Amino acid sequence: MCRNIRVLHHFEPPTTPDEIAAAALQYVRKVSGQAKPSMANQAAFDAAVAAVTEATAALLAELEPRGAPRTREGEAAKAKVRWEKRVLRCPTRIAAWPASRIPTSWSRTTSSTTRASRR
16 A cells, blocks of 8 residues: 555544545545646546545445544554664665664664674
């Protein structure tokens, strides 16, 4: 799945129509391969976004919630953990960063240790 398309179901506070429309726009951009359509394709693009927005809103209204509601803060924290794991898998990226970009919980020795253990 595209990393920019987020889960919208079962949030507290509930998902807003703007969030649904933004997800629909992202989906249509991904499927069409165009971030901004030409003037000739604008009407079709807008119609597709409206259709996906409507379908998504209907789907979210019909789905039964399971478990505890999600929060935006909780989802952001999970995304940060996934990002840190992804970055740590490629220590050469970290080695190229300036020290100011490396979180204090990491150290440059961690990246070199990880690099050595992969060899």
